[in-house]
Amino acid sequence: MNDITKRLLSMITDISGEIKGAFNIRVDGGCEARQSSENVDIIPKVGQPGIDIVIKPNTKEKIYIPACVTKSNVDDLVYNDFYVGENADVTIVAGCGVHTDGEEDSQHNGIHRFFVKRNAKVRYEEKHVGIGEGTGKRIINPQTYIEMAPDSYMEMDTVQIKGVDSTKRESKAVLQSGAKLVIKEKIMTHGDQYAETNFQVDLDGEDSGADLISRSVARDTSRQLFRSVINGNTRCTGHSECDAIIMDKGVVSAIPELTANDIDAALIHEAAIGKIAGEQLTKLMTLGLTSEEAEAKIVEGFLK
Template sequence: MKDVTLSDYAFSGIEHGEIADLRTLDQSDKTRILYAGVDVESDSAAAVFMHMDQSTVHCETRDPGVELLDIKVAMKRYDGLPEYAWKLVPRDKDEFTRNVAENVHGGYFIRTKPGAKIARPVQSCLFLKAEKAGQNVHNIVVVEEGSELHITTGCSTAHNATSAAHLGITEYYVKKGGKLTFTMIHNWGQNASVRPRSVGVVEEGGVFQSNYVLLSPVGTLQSYPTIELNGRGAVGRFNSVIVTPEGSHVDSGNRVIMNAPDTRCEIISRTITTGGVNIARGHIAGHAVPCRGHLECKGLILGGGRSLAIPELDATVEGVELSHEAAVGKIAQDEIEYLMARGMDESEATSTIVRGFLNVDIMGLEGPLAKAIQEQVEMIDSSAM
C-alpha cells in the first residue's frame, strides 16, 4: 500500500459558508457527486447533509423520525456523546485516527427515534473541492430499538485530477431489532488518498447491511470496516463492487465478528482490475453457536494489473459454520463460447459477462443514481474492450 504523507495536505484554512440550496452548486460539481450517489435535484431524501473540504455546508432534516446534526453541534448539545463518541474506534488506532481526533472538521450525527421506519433514505455527501485539501470527518449513526434507516453516502473530489486526502471515522450502533442499510459510493479521482476507519455493533435481532461501490479511479484507498454481532439473532451483510484502473491502489475488505448465538453474516465482493492493484480482504470470526457465515471474493483481471483475494475464517467454538469461496482470474473462455453460440460476437459476449459481474441490482439503487452507476459500468465495459 502506498504511504500517505499527511504533511503533504492542508488540514486547516479551507472552510466554506452554508449552502442553503444544494441545487445552486456548479453543474460540474453536481455531476461529480451524482456519480457518487448524491442527487441534489431530488426531494426524495428524509434528510440531507453535505460536508465540503473542512466545513459542513448543508444539514437539513425532513422527517420527524430522524435526527441529523453536524457532529460538532451534536457533541456540544449532548455533552460529548459519551455513549457513542470514540467508543468503537480508538482515537490512537493509527496516525489517521489521531489526526481526526485532534482536529475534527465535521461529519454527521444521525439518530432515529425508537420504532421509526424511515421510508426515504438519508443522503449525505463528503466532498473535496480544494487542491491539496485534507479532510477530517467523524460520523456517528444510531439506529434506535425497532427502527429502520437507509443512509446513502457519496464521497467525491471536484474532478478526477484533484489531489486531496480524506480521513473518515464512522461508528455505527444498531439497537435491538433495528435495521440499518448503509450504501456508500466513492467517486474520488486518480490523485486522492482515502483512509476510512469504521466499526459497528449490532444488538439482538438487529440487521446491518453495507453496500459499497467504487467504479472510478482512486490514488490509494485503504478500508476495512468491522461489524460486531453482539446480540442473539443479529445479522451482518456486506456487498461490494470495486474496479481498479491503472494507477489505482485499493486495499479493502470487511470483517464480521459473531459474538452471540443465532447470528449470521455474509460478505460478497466483486472486483475488476483493469491495470491497477486490488487487494480484497475478508474476515469472519465465529465465537458462539449456532452461527453461520459465508465469505465470497471473486476478481477479474482485464488488461493487466494485480488482484489478490485474502479470505480468513476464524472459529473458536465447536459447531460454528463458516465457509468461503475465493477466485481470481480472467473471464472463462467457456462462458464466452456459450454466449457466442447463442448469437453474440466475442466482444458482445465479453461485455455481457463484465456487466453481469458488476451487477449492483442487489443493492436496490433507483432513479438517477441507478442510471449514473449503469453509465459508469458501461464506460468500464467499453474501456475493457
C-alpha cells in the first residue's frame, strides 16, 4: 500500500493497524485487500466490478469498505450490494478519497445498494475527500439505494469537507412498516466546486419515518443544489431540513418536494440559507476571537 493510499484511508476511515472484522479496500479500480469474517461474507461480483457484502442475521460488527483513487486519469465505477440479515446491528464505514497529480480528471462512481432485513440496524458512514496538486478534477458521484424491511433502522452519515471538485449524490430509499431512516449530510464546497444532492424517500409502510438533514457551507464561487423528495404513501412521518451558510460568492439552492398521498402522512420541510449572522461574529469577538477566528469557529461548529 503506497503513502497516498495510506493518507487517503486515514482521512476517510478510522482504520489503524490490523482490521479484525470484514473489509474490502479498493484502490484505483482494483482490490488492494479483502477479508471476510465469520459472519460477513465479501464476495466479488461476476461480470461487473464490485462486491456483495452478505451479513448474517444477528451479526454485530464493524465493516470497512473504503475506495481510493490515487492518480489522475482513473475512471472507477463500482457496484457494491449489502445484504443485512435480520436483527443484525452493524456499522459500515465506506467513503472515498481521490488524489490527482496530473492534468487529467479522476473519478469514483460508487453505486451502493442496501437490503436491510427485518429489525436490522445499520450505521453507514461515508466520508469523501479530494487531495493532490494536480489540476485534474476530483470527482465523486455516489449513488445509494436502500430497501428497508419492517422495523429496520438505518442511519447514513455522509461528509464531504474538502477537495472534491464535483459531486452528484443520489440517494433513494423505500421503507416498509415501522422502518426508520436518518440521513445526515455535511458538505463544504470552495473554489469553483459543485455539489448536488438528490434524496428521494418513499414511505410505503405504516409508521415508517424519514429524517433527512443537510448542513452545508458554500465558499468562494462554489455552488450547491439540495433536492429532497419525500412521498408519504401511508400513515408516516417525514422531515427534511436544509441549513446552509453562504460565504463570498457561494450559491446554494434548496428544493424540497413533499407529497402526502395519505391523510395520515405528516411531512415537514425546513430550509434556511444565509450568511453568518453578524451578531454571532460579534459575540465570539467579545470573547477575544478575531473576526476570522470567529468565522472559522462558526463554520467548524456548524459542520461538526
